[in-house]
Amino acid sequence: xxxxxxxxxxxxxxxxxxxxxxxxxxxxxxxxxxxxxxxxxxxxxxxxxxxxxxxxxxxxxxxxxxxxxxxxxxxxxxxxxxxxxxxxxxxxxxxxxxxxxxxxxxxxxxxxxxxxxxxxxxxxxxxxxxxxxxxxxxxxxxxxxxxxxxxxxxxxxxxxxxxxxx
Numbered sequence: 284x285x286x287x288x289x290x291x292x293x294x295x296x297x298x299x300x301x302x303x304x305x306x307x308x309x310x311x312x313x314x315x316x317x318x319x320x321x322x323x324x325x326x327x328x329x330x331x332x333x334x335x336x337x338x339x340x341x342x343x344x345x346x347x348x349x350x351x352x353x354x355x356x357x358x359x360x361x362x363x364x365x366x367x368x369x370x371x372x373x374x375x376x377x378x379x380x381x382x383x384x385x386x387x388x389x390x391x392x393x394x395x396x397x398x399x400x401x402x403x404x405x406x407x408x409x410x411x412x413x414x415x416x417x418x419x420x421x422x423x424x425x426x427x428x429x430x431x432x433x434x435x436x437x438x439x440x441x442x443x444x445x446x447x448x449x
Contacts, residue, residue, distance in 0.1 A: 345378050345443070352396040352418075352427050353445040356382050356389055372424035375446035381438045386431035389441055390414040393429045402427060424448035 345353050345365050353376065355361065365378035382389060394404065397418035402425060406417035413432040419425065425448030434440045 345445075346376060348374065348447075349376065350400060350425065350445065350447040352393065352400045352402065352425075353443065353447070354396065355380065356384065356392055356441065358382055358384070359441065370446075371449070373447040373449040375444070377442070377444040379440065379442050381434070381440055383438055386412060386414040386433060386439050389431040389439055390416045390429060393427060393443070394418070397427045400425070420448060 343355050344350075345355055345361075346367055355378075359380040359382040361378060361380045363379060365376050367374065367376040369375070384392075390407075394416055397416075398404070400420075401423075402418035402420045404416070405419050406415070406428075408415045413430070415428070415430040417426070417428045419427075424446060426446050428444045430442045432440050
């Protein structure tokens, strides 16, 4: 189970590695690390609280301007600020959160949202109780990947990555 989470994180990191982080957020500031500090990759961060969408709590985007399929699962709690970036394929991001829903329910939620947005399923994998799913819209460059794994305490850990496409 730990392998699937590691593979999902690596896939998301590779997908975002080609993104132009300097164009991700014109208001983001990048500060050079102190001379003695180790270097780190700097990405723009968004507020941990998604934008308020009182009309439909289930449809709150992870970050402002995210596509309809990149929403926070109802009741999900973001573990760290989402990482967002922009590339020639459009804006995208990566976020990790926890929820009380089981992995299969979480993946089905994102599958339905992706298909409603015109994305086609390109990958699905079950490994024990962990679930992963991927969808894409090739002509537009939009894509979604979600990995949901059960964790101690009955919760589900979710890693969601997306690109809005162009």
